[in-house]
Amino acid sequence: MTQSGDVESGYHPWSTYIAAQEEARRRGDHRVGTDYLVLGLLSDPEMERVLGVTLDAARAALDALDHAALVYVGFTGTFDPPYLTQRPVPKRPKVKQLLSEHLKSTPAAKAALQEAGKPMRRGQHISAVDVLRALMENPPPDPAATLFAALKIDTASLRARLGTETAS
């Protein structure tokens, strides 16, 4: 899993996945969905710049979406149990650590990571932007698409912009 990657590029999708997993854990989720992969990307300040939003803003947007949904089904009280504690994200994760207690991904999250990771099978590096691109493929109600919409991120124009800016 770490074999050829990692050496020069410095980016490996596992780092996004682990950060995403801790975002999922924090909110009490069992699965890492596409929305958490977006949050995982946003743990990198460079990606905050690319997307034009902060990690905190994205977290708040997910909370607001949940709140609206709960109100919709008639759960209108103010009820805000504490978030779970996030575990530290290691700089160089050990495979054993990854496998022992990771949260599963949702099928859509898995598909996005597989799509973004395709060049790695040919021994090429990928960047966080490649993962972002894959996450912008799905329409709502995909959770990432819903989050982008809530954050007023125009994925069509962002995709166009990234197309020209990709070389990094």
Next chain:
Amino acid sequence: MNDSDELDVVPEKDPALGLRAALALQRLAERVEADQVGVARAQGWSWQQIGDALGVTRQSAHLKYGKDHK
């Protein structure tokens, strides 16, 4: 009123919102559970007692929360 304009935007039946609510409730339940396990540990409950209360084995309770609540 302005309110009615906003209400018009949301269709009366919106499964995207409804399904999200189901997951949001699961998240809330998980957060309550984790928080209360912390309270139980602080009060000296054993993992056996916590497992009994949650309807799982001592091992599962410890596996899930042992890292976060000693």
